[in-house]
Amino acid sequence: MLRSPTARVLDEGDEPAVHRLLATDPVAACVLAGRVELTGTAxxxxxxxxxxxxxxxxxxxxxxxxxxxxxxxxxxxxRAAAAAFAELARRAGRRCSTIVGPAASVAPLWDLLAPYWGPCRDHRARQPLLAIDGPPAIAPETRVRPVRTDELDILLPAAVAMFTEEIGVSPLRIDGGAGYRARLAELVRAGRSLAWIEDGQVVFKAEIGAVSRAACQVQGVWVAPQHRGAGIGAAGTAAVVEYARSTVAPVVSLYVNDFNATARAAYRRVGFREVGQFSSVLF
Structure with a gap:
């Protein structure tokens, strides 16, 4: 008798199979692939x-x-995987702040979890996943550079403003922001936080939040409100693409809310193309 596929907690013996699976779509699987490449599957x-x-x-x-x-x-x-994962998730109880990933995987999982975990704070069902594997199509902003460790206190208010604006809640609400600051400091030390800082103020910032051998994912793109509308977001992102492709990974990706027409237009100018759809459920 054939056995139906089931869900289980993976161990170190599953690492080759995980790598094979994630390699089927390196851009969509960037966050997971980066984690597994760093830690393995134990x-x-x-x-x-x-x-x-x-x-x-x-x-x-x-x-x-x-x-x-x-x-x-x-x-x-x-859908079959969502049914199996939803069963494990229901048993464990909700411990996450977000369900995020390819829309085709998130949608059926949330359908099954919503009666138990809902209502959510926000459901962003369509978030175009964008990628670029060549040089940016526009000139990069030359003042965008890796943030120095002694500039963390300058960067932090801009990062908090970006997070609050994008997610709808402040990252300082949990543990006074200690965990958020620690994560930001980690990115700065790794050379994965980039910004244009002028007179002690952040004009533009972005982080390379996830990295695998095949791709990286840009997150936290932000322009100071008083500088918006001048093309800084596009030129700054072009600088991030140039830096990431030369020092981090050959393909640079990000995902964006479908309703953010301004950001989508800026990314098109940089040379990003749509390669998939993400979805996020925020609690």
Whole structure:
């Protein structure tokens, strides 16, 4: 008798299968691939349960159940994987602040979890996933550079403003912002926080929040309100693309809210193309 695929917590023996699965779409799987490349798949090393869906050691989907719940499935397996992951998630209870990932994987998972975890604070069902694998189409802003460690206190207010504007709540509401500051400091030390700082003020900033061997994902793009409308977002992002492609990964990606017409237009000018759809459920 054939056994139906089931979901389970993965271990170090599953690492080759996880790599094969995530390599089917390196841009969409960038966050997960970066985590696995850094830590492997042993439960203690990953720091959060990594669930897998499939038969034996063969995998059709995975889901990282950490601060964010991040599902990823091959086309055609999304609904079956969602049913299996939703069962594990219901048993564990909600510990995440966001469900985020490819829309085809997030949508069926949220459909099953909403009766138990809902209502959510916001559901962004369509977030175009964009990528660029060549030089930017416009001139980069030359004043954008990696942030120095002694500039963390200059960067932090801009990062808090970006987070609050984008997510709708302040990152300072939990532990006084200590965890958020620590994560930002980690990115600065790694050379993955870039900004244009003028007279002690941030004009533009962005972080390279996730990195795998194949791709990286830009997050937290922000322009100071008084400088908006002058093309700084596009030129600053072009600088980030140029830096990331030369020092981090060959493909640069990001995802954007479908209703943010200004940002989408800026990214098109830089040379990004749409390669998929993401979705986010915010609690």
């Amino acid at each position: 439960p203690v090393a990953v720091g959060a349960p990594l669930w897998g869906f499939g038969s034996g050691r063969s995998l059709e989907a995975v889901c990282l159940a950490g601060a964010n719940l991040i599902p990823f499935a091959v086309p055609g397996a999304e």
